[in-house]
Amino acid sequence: MKAVMLVMDGVGDRRCASLSGQTPLEAAQAETFNELAKQGECGIMDVISPGLPNGSDTGHLALLGYNPFEVYTGRGPFEAFGAGIQLEENDIAFRCNFATVNADGMIIDRRAGRISTEEAAALGKAIEDITLKEFPDVEIIFKPTVEHRGVLVLSGKGLSDKVSDVDPHAVGVYYQPPKPLERGPKARKTARILELFLERAREVLNNHPLNQERIARGLNPANALLTRGGGHPPKLKPFHEKFGLRGAIIAGGALYKGVCRAAGFDVIEVPGATGTVNTDLNAKMEAAINALKTYDFVLVHVKGTDSASHDKDPAKKIRMIRNTSEAFSKVVEYAATENIYIVIASDHSTPVEIGEHRGDPVPVTIVGPDVRRDYVERFDEISCARGGLGRIRGIDLMPILCNYLGKMSMFGE
Amino acid sequence: MKAVMLVMDGVGDRRCASLSGQTPLEAAQAETFNELAKQGECGIMDVISPGLPNGSDTGHLALLGYNPFEVYTGRGPFEAFGAGIQLEENDIAFRCNFATVNADGMIIDRRAGRISTEEAAALGKAIEDITLKEFPDVEIIFKPTVEHRGVLVLSGKGLSDKVSDVDPHAVGVYYQPPKPLERGPKARKTARILELFLERAREVLNNHPLNQERIARGLNPANALLTRGGGHPPKLKPFHEKFGLRGAIIAGGALYKGVCRAAGFDVIEVPGATGTVNTDLNAKMEAAINALKTYDFVLVHVKGTDSASHDKDPAKKIRMIRNTSEAFSKVVEYAATENIYIVIASDHSTPVEIGEHRGDPVPVTIVGPDVRRDYVERFDEISCARGGLGRIRGIDLMPILCNYLGKMSMFGE
Numbered sequence: 001m002k003a004v005m006l007v008m009d010g011v012g013d014r015r016c017a018s019l020s021g022q023t024p025l026e027a028a029q030a031e032t033f034n035e036l037a038k039q040g041e042c043g044i045m046d047v048i049s050p051g052l053p054n055g056s057d058t059g060h061l062a063l064l065g066y067n068p069f070e071v072y073t074g075r076g077p078f079e080a081f082g083a084g085i086q087l088e089e090n091d092i093a094f095r096c097n098f099a100t101v102n103a104d105g106m107i108i109d110r111r112a113g114r115i116s117t118e119e120a121a122a123l124g125k126a127i128e129d130i131t132l133k134e135f136p137d138v139e140i141i142f143k144p145t146v147e148h149r150g151v152l153v154l155s156g157k158g159l160s161d162k163v164s165d166v167d168p169h170a171v172g173v174y175y176q177p178p179k180p181l182e183r184g185p186k187a188r189k190t191a192r193i194l195e196l197f198l199e200r201a202r203e204v205l206n207n208h209p210l211n212q213e214r215i216a217r218g219l220n221p222a223n224a225l226l227t228r229g230g231g232h233p234p235k236l237k238p239f240h241e242k243f244g245l246r247g248a249i250i251a252g253g254a255l256y257k258g259v260c261r262a263a264g265f266d267v268i269e270v271p272g273a274t275g276t277v278n279t280d281l282n283a284k285m286e287a288a289i290n291a292l293k294t295y296d297f298v299l300v301h302v303k304g305t306d307s308a309s310h311d312k313d314p315a316k317k318i319r320m321i322r323n324t325s326e327a328f329s330k331v332v333e334y335a336a337t338e339n340i341y342i343v344i345a346s347d348h349s350t351p352v353e354i355g356e357h358r359g360d361p362v363p364v365t366i367v368g369p370d371v372r373r374d375y376v377e378r379f380d381e382i383s384c385a386r387g388g389l390g391r392i393r394g395i396d397l398m399p400i401l402c403n404y405l406g407k408m409s410m411f412g413e
Numbered sequence: 414m415k416a417v418m419l420v421m422d423g424v425g426d427r428r429c430a431s432l433s434g435q436t437p438l439e440a441a442q443a444e445t446f447n448e449l450a451k452q453g454e455c456g457i458m459d460v461i462s463p464g465l466p467n468g469s470d471t472g473h474l475a476l477l478g479y480n481p482f483e484v485y486t487g488r489g490p491f492e493a494f495g496a497g498i499q500l501e502e503n504d505i506a507f508r509c510n511f512a513t514v515n516a517d518g519m520i521i522d523r524r525a526g527r528i529s530t531e532e533a534a535a536l537g538k539a540i541e542d543i544t545l546k547e548f549p550d551v552e553i554i555f556k557p558t559v560e561h562r563g564v565l566v567l568s569g570k571g572l573s574d575k576v577s578d579v580d581p582h583a584v585g586v587y588y589q590p591p592k593p594l595e596r597g598p599k600a601r602k603t604a605r606i607l608e609l610f611l612e613r614a615r616e617v618l619n620n621h622p623l624n625q626e627r628i629a630r631g632l633n634p635a636n637a638l639l640t641r642g643g644g645h646p647p648k649l650k651p652f653h654e655k656f657g658l659r660g661a662i663i664a665g666g667a668l669y670k671g672v673c674r675a676a677g678f679d680v681i682e683v684p685g686a687t688g689t690v691n692t693d694l695n696a697k698m699e700a701a702i703n704a705l706k707t708y709d710f711v712l713v714h715v716k717g718t719d720s721a722s723h724d725k726d727p728a729k730k731i732r733m734i735r736n737t738s739e740a741f742s743k744v745v746e747y748a749a750t751e752n753i754y755i756v757i758a759s760d761h762s763t764p765v766e767i768g769e770h771r772g773d774p775v776p777v778t779i780v781g782p783d784v785r786r787d788y789v790e791r792f793d794e795i796s797c798a799r800g801g802l803g804r805i806r807g808i809d810l811m812p813i814l815c816n817y818l819g820k821m822s823m824f825g826e
Contacts, residue, residue, distance in 0.1 A: 370429075370430075370764065370766065371427065372436065373428055373434065375799070388798040389804070390798055390803050391803065391804060396463035399463055399465060400464040400772075401464070403771055403773065406767075408465060408466050410467060410770055411461055411466070412467050412470045412474075412488065413488050413642060
């Protein structure tokens with residue numbers, strides 16, 4: 001038996017004053033999602049634990065059945081996996097942002113005006129050529145991914161992941177070079193390599209014609225890289241060994257592909273899947289239907305709901321929910337003919353009036369031929385709380401699903 | 414204050430296509446149970462953890478407040494306790510099935526046509542006399558229990574419980590003698606003793622007139638024993654020390670008596686309590702009422718709901734639910750006059766259209782004079798999920814009950 005899981009990033013929300021007290025999911029009245037809630041078993045889910053806000057990386061680990069408290073080593077390695085970089089055990093990977101730093105050295109835009117993926121690719125090309133003759137034994141790989149996002153990998157001997165984040169997760173503060181976070185030569189060496197590389201990168205970026213042009217057009221230049229989330233690759237027991245399911249992921253964003261790739265999933269690249277609100281939802285859903293013909297478990301990730309939340313744009317979030325619901329109807333149709341189980345979930349809440357991740361539980365629905373049908377009629381944070389699943393944790397979702405798929409082994413007899 | 418807990422084995426279920434999408438509990442419309450749900454506090458319960466299918470042994474441990482991950486040593490010892498065998502610390506007990514093995518050595522029926530308890534007793538008599546002159550220092554006890562079920566105990570020095578199951582939990586596979594599962598002389602010796610004993614048993618059974626007669630009548634002979642779940646006796650803190658309650662159990666099946674006896678319960682033998690769908694429910698309920706006069710906590714176990722599920726017979730499961738509900742009304746009446754708390758629970762779900770244990774949560778209801786009465790009106794998997802208890806774990810049930818009984822000690826002050 002097979003299953004498809006739709007993850008709407010950051011879809012969970014709160015009462016919004018601007019929506020007359022409704023949540024975006026309530027306001028969206030998304031037909032397909034509400035129909036699934038009617039047919040299925042609903043609940044709310046603390047992706048990690050009650051009240052704890054989490055990132056997309058730890059959230060996806062939990063959704064895949066891994067305990068992030070045990071396996072998480074930082075965001076960097078997942079970005080690297082997502083960008084298609086094969087990490088070795090001793091490599092250290094960092095998540096990077098293209099950012100705007102002003103003449104005083106103050107960070108004024110952590111996303112460099114959300115530069116386009118194409119612009120980032122051009123800037124990345126220029127950065128690729130940087131080598132540090134001071135550290136000839138260390139290989140440096142930089143790869144831009146989607147919009148302002150990128151990944152940096154240090155490969156070599158005597159490195160440590162205990163170095164400070166350069167990205168302060170705030171604007172209006174001064175750029176600080178990385179510092180070692182533990183004693184000994186390894187962290188010192190790593191921090192120094194990173195510092196030198198980021199300096200050279202700023203030089204290259206400042207002089208890049210694309211940035212000169214952006215300034216001329218009144219846009220924030222992408223004139224610095226900010227690193228964060230450095231870590232060695234995590235050790236994950238492959239998903240197919242853990243649950244007996246061959247998994248595939250369809251996503252625009254590198255991080256989601258990365259978490260799944262680290263768990264042994266195949267990544268299905270879909271042209272037009274951009275990881276933004278302008279993604280080609282229909283193409284992703286078509287790809288999901290195709291993938292279900294060869295894979296046991298297909299995860300479809302939609303990023304736009306989270307991006308709209310970070311942009312504090314309720315109308316955009318509602319539109320993204322509705323569009324996803326409509327596009328997903330094709331998957332629902334196919335799943336019904338093949339007795340494929342459906343899960344609608346999310347990796348965390350991003351209340352749109354706050355614009356940041358929060359620790360509110362997310363709604364969840366499971367649909368399948370023999371799933372206990374409860375009395376819930378709408379897929380939203382409030383309706384689902386009265387459903388047959390009750391309040392569960394993210395790490396329990398896969399066992400609950402695998403129980404339906406007949407993939408759980410018995411304890412005792 | 415006192416309590417009675419009714420455990421309907423395997424009663425939890427899913428949507429059944431053959432019941433127009435209802436679960437057997439929904440379809441049964443069992444009057445007494447629904448009335449209790451109305452009066453009480455309801456919830457759903459992951460007996461072990463979400464999605465994890467469990468056996469009756471680990472399930473009952475959890476229901477009694479023991480963490481099976483900490484105390485479980487295998488099914489064998491509980492079967493032995495249930496059969497009234499006093500186990501010593503170094504003994505190893507196995508669950509046994511009378512089975513049918515064909516001339517090629519293939520297992521064709523793991524239950525030997527579900528032979529009757531009387532037939533099994535007669536065959537057991539013949540096996541009792543087997544001694545192994547090769548191992549004069551080891552005592553071997555075999556005792557049949559209910560229908561095809563039995564227990565084997567090895568008592569002596571230098572034994573190990575690390576030997577493989579002979580019962581493959583499947584038919585159409587060849588009989589395999591037990592193998593040591595760890596290095597060293599103990600496991601080797603144990604496997605060899607078991608192998609020899611099972612060989613002799615096959616000789617005795619093959620030549621037994623009762624089996625000749627079964628063959629003549631076209632029935633599967635009980636011509637082999639299959640062992641599984643071997644283990645040393647578990648170390649359980651006695652129930653009355655743990656919760657301050659003197660416990661008694663009323664059950665037909667040996668396993669349930671065994672778990673409770675291992676926890677220090679008294680076993681109340683009820684003539685007509687067979688552990689099958691033909692059990693005398695009224696006699697068991699009468700015995701429960703009597704037991705409540707001397708004991709603080711009485712567990713009444715009903716096996717028929719699980720047997721009907723394994724037989725994939727929804728009508729039989731519904732009948733068993735209704736009959737139990739009706740018979741239980743006398744206990745409810747008595748409990749009401751004496752302010753005795755009532756718990757309706759189950760040890761696991763056995764979806765009747767699958768015929769095997771699954772990890773779906775079970776419904777649970779607690780009734781008592783001061784119990785928080787919620788809005789639930791029916792005792793079933795879907796209704797109870799909206800109850801005041803929410804979604805709990807099996808191991809939390811006894812503390813929740815003991816809190817009502819005033820038996821919990823305070824943490825902090």
